[in-house]
Amino acid sequence: MSVLANIIVAFSKPEDAKSIKNILMRNGFEVIAVCTSGAQVLSQMEELNCGIVVCGYRLTDMLYSELRDCMNAESAMLMIASPNKWSADAPQDVVCLPMPLKVHDLVGTLEMIVQTQARRRKKLRQQPKQRDEKQRTVIDKAKALLMERNSMTEEEAHRYIQKCSMDSGTNMYETAQMVISLM
Incomplete structure (x- = not known):
């Protein structure tokens, strides 16, 4: 070995x-x-x-x-x-x-x-990865859209993006971009 x-x-x-x-x-x-x-x-x-x-x-x-x-x-x-x-x-x-x-x-x-x-x-x-300002902004925008259109709390929107991210094998930033483009 x-x-x-x-x-x-x-x-x-x-x-x-x-x-x-x-x-x-x-x-x-x-x-x-x-x-x-x-x-x-x-x-x-x-x-x-x-x-x-x-x-x-x-x-x-x-x-x-x-x-x-x-x-x-x-x-x-x-x-x-x-x-x-x-x-x-x-x-x-x-x-x-x-x-x-x-x-x-x-x-x-x-x-x-x-x-x-x-x-x-x-x-x-x-350790959680540190996101830059642009990535945090995109994730926050996606959460805001989910909260507005689907009547979710911020925590529910965050978990939704997180779960979609894990299911699709992409990071949260990419998933947030997809959420924004779909809405």
């Missing part, structure tokens, strides 16, 4: 990156890229809306902290380095593992990060 998490492995030494990639793949993780520079990581991440970067303290062109500053907020970073490199100044949003590395620590920590990202994505999906 492979874990889908958009994992990018980045170390300045290609042999370090390949050995970490092999460890992860043997433990069921899918690694989408192996990089030696921060620029390569950022290039790979452009195509992803979230991912996990497993990296060392220093890449060929930047430090882990500079890379983290360039990554989007939805992405996570797991930095593997000697504790004296990060113990005092590691950013709060970077998970750090000490060298020498224990395989079960790496696997367990990565599983925890993957689960945290999955929970965060699920929570975001469950």
Whole structure:
């Protein structure tokens, strides 16, 4: 069973990156890229809306902290380095593992990060989508029409649009547009 998490492995030494990639793949993780520079990581991440970067303290062109500053907020970073490199100044949003590395620590920590990202994505999906002013205006206009022509309360009109939206597989804005065009 492979874990889908958009994992990018980045170390300045290609042999370090390949050995970490092999460890992860043997433990069921899918690694989408192996990089030696921060620029390569950022290039790979452009195509992803979230991912996990497993990296060392220093890449060929930047430090882990500079890379983290360039990554989007939805992405996570797991930095593997000697504790004296990060113990005092590691950013709060970077998970750090000490060298020498224990395989079960790496696997367990990565599983925890993957689960945290999955929970965060699920929570975001469950939040109601924010509508812009134009969409709210169209929905309010459709509700007003339903209230006027069908003697509905605002709540009944809202539920009607909501139910039609779910039944037709469209969002409320599109459904409101249809209601307006039909009336």
